[in-house]
Amino acid sequence: MGRFGDSRVSPSLSPQVVSWSRSCAPPALGAHRDLHTTPVCFKTRAARVRVGKGDKPVTYEQAHAPHYIAHRKGWLSLHTGNLDGEAGAAERTVEDVFLRKFLYGTFPGCLANEVVLKRRANLLVICLVVLQNLAPSKLYFLIGYSETLLSHFYKCPVRLEVQTVPTKVIYKYL
Amino acid sequence: MVAVSGPLLAVAGYWALLSRCGGRARAAAAAYSSVPAVSSRGGKQKEASTRRTSRPSQLIRSHAPPRTERMAVDQDWSSVYPTAAAFKPASVPLPIRMGYPVKRGVPLPKEGNLELIKIPNFLHLTPPAIKKHCAALKDFCTEWPSALDSDEKCEQHFPIEVETVDYVSAGTSIRNPKARVVTLRVKLSNLNLDDHAKKKLIKLVGERYCKDTDMLTITTDRCPLRRQNYDYGIHLLTVLYHESWKTEMWESEKTEKDMEEYIWENSCSQKNALDTLLRIKASENASNVTKEELLASEVVKNYRNSVVALKNEGETENNMSQYKESVKKLLNIQALP
Numbered sequence: 001m002g003r004f005g006d007s008r009v010s011p012s013l014s015p016q017v018v019s020w021s022r023s024c025a026p027p028a029l030g031a032h033r034d035l036h037t038t039p040v041c042f043k044t045r046a047a048r049v050r051v052g053k054g055d056k057p058v059t060y061e062q063a064h065a066p067h068y069i070a071h072r073k074g075w076l077s078l079h080t081g082n083l084d085g086e087a088g089a090a091e092r093t094v095e096d097v098f099l100r101k102f103l104y105g106t107f108p109g110c111l112a113n114e115v116v117l118k119r120r121a122n123l124l125v126i127c128l129v130v131l132q133n134l135a136p137s138k139l140y141f142l143i144g145y146s147e148t149l150l151s152h153f154y155k156c157p158v159r160l161e162v163q164t165v166p167t168k169v170i171y172k173y174l
Numbered sequence: 175m176v177a178v179s180g181p182l183l184a185v186a187g188y189w190a191l192l193s194r195c196g197g198r199a200r201a202a203a204a205a206y207s208s209v210p211a212v213s214s215r216g217g218k219q220k221e222a223s224t225r226r227t228s229r230p231s232q233l234i235r236s237h238a239p240p241r242t243e244r245m246a247v248d249q250d251w252s253s254v255y256p257t258a259a260a261f262k263p264a265s266v267p268l269p270i271r272m273g274y275p276v277k278r279g280v281p282l283p284k285e286g287n288l289e290l291i292k293i294p295n296f297l298h299l300t301p302p303a304i305k306k307h308c309a310a311l312k313d314f315c316t317e318w319p320s321a322l323d324s325d326e327k328c329e330q331h332f333p334i335e336v337e338t339v340d341y342v343s344a345g346t347s348i349r350n351p352k353a354r355v356v357t358l359r360v361k362l363s364n365l366n367l368d369d370h371a372k373k374k375l376i377k378l379v380g381e382r383y384c385k386d387t388d389m390l391t392i393t394t395d396r397c398p399l400r401r402q403n404y405d406y407g408i409h410l411l412t413v414l415y416h417e418s419w420k421t422e423m424w425e426s427e428k429t430e431k432d433m434e435e436y437i438w439e440n441s442c443s444q445k446n447a448l449d450t451l452l453r454i455k456a457s458e459n460a461s462n463v464t465k466e467e468l469l470a471s472e473v474v475k476n477y478r479n480s481v482v483a484l485k486n487e488g489e490t491e492n493n494m495s496q497y498k499e500s501v502k503k504l505l506n507i508q509a510l511p
Binding site for chain 1: 258259260262263264273274276282285286287288289291292293294342343344345346347348350352
């Protein structure tokens, strides 16, 4: 009847004794309410691929942790919302999140890398790197479908610029 | 080739086989460096079926090489990149590498390189392309009026400058609340003001007048639209002009403290100087000289000029020495250095 995660196993007490111990709790009767803690884990885990046995292929984007942004990595989304004195950062971010989910679902298993979003005034340019899994006709259909649907959804011109690669470009193995 | 290709069609070696079929000599050994069949969206990518397993070998066709291999050295680059576009490795015939290299390695090649796609490029803005833009825009331009060939003429004909700012940002909305601010600038010398009107106007506008450039700057942003702010600014200018020409009754109560510059006539300095001179003359028992004669004399005029200069312009070397000379002459003390 030990409570899970508890380092100490309390003896099974009858209900009357337990309720009495809760009210005035003399330590001798052994009904404790402890806080279980592990040693604190100080590691950041954000956007990092942990090192493995050397068989995990990893792209350039995945291999670099967020503190390498602006040093070894660029930004995946370019717009003016984050500049000083400019508005609209939150709206652009929400749009970005939706677009990435949408494209991840529209091109299932075909995206070789992250989607790059560029905004030029009203125009939204989506740059994809796609694996050569699909037939060209299907790929063209998906591109046209995404462009039309997204431009109707966001009421702005949307352009997809697609590049195809045979396999994912592997930076290193972790 | 048909007998061999069946059992050997593993997915990894598939594209490498295709490259050999296509007749391009390329070592397809290393896993990530072999990217033979990269094509952009406009490239000719022929593929039989979508299934990754069991492709009938008869339907496999070779891939077209990227466009870069067929580009002439003197081609028209503005037709390759007519507008701003993402980096297309199959259209840019440069052996570019980008990325932080692994140890004892080189940066990643351009095929499928996300870093090259992320950054904005200016491949569409080469000098010949810009020349073409200018030539196309020339038809829509009109000549600058030849009569306005200097700044002074512009100022003479158009004394009021109106400044507005338009803001462009990336996003679906063109609205920016900072765009409603309107600034009007005018030189007071271009306005028809007499002495009293100019002083009154300067007192009315306060901070908005700059003495060094003689420029009145009115900035309006209290209305929600730019047109409204412009109209309000013009209205303010009109009202200021007309009000400064009027003289109110209470303006006669202007004291010495309100004066913008020092006037020697009727000041205590004049009184003191005249008193002193009269007393000197009386003690010397000279003939009775009148105030007007004293005022008209050279020494008093010198003294007046130096005092006015000191008060209005502040203390400079020149002013102080001038004052010293004039006092010496006034009190007739030549002996001191």
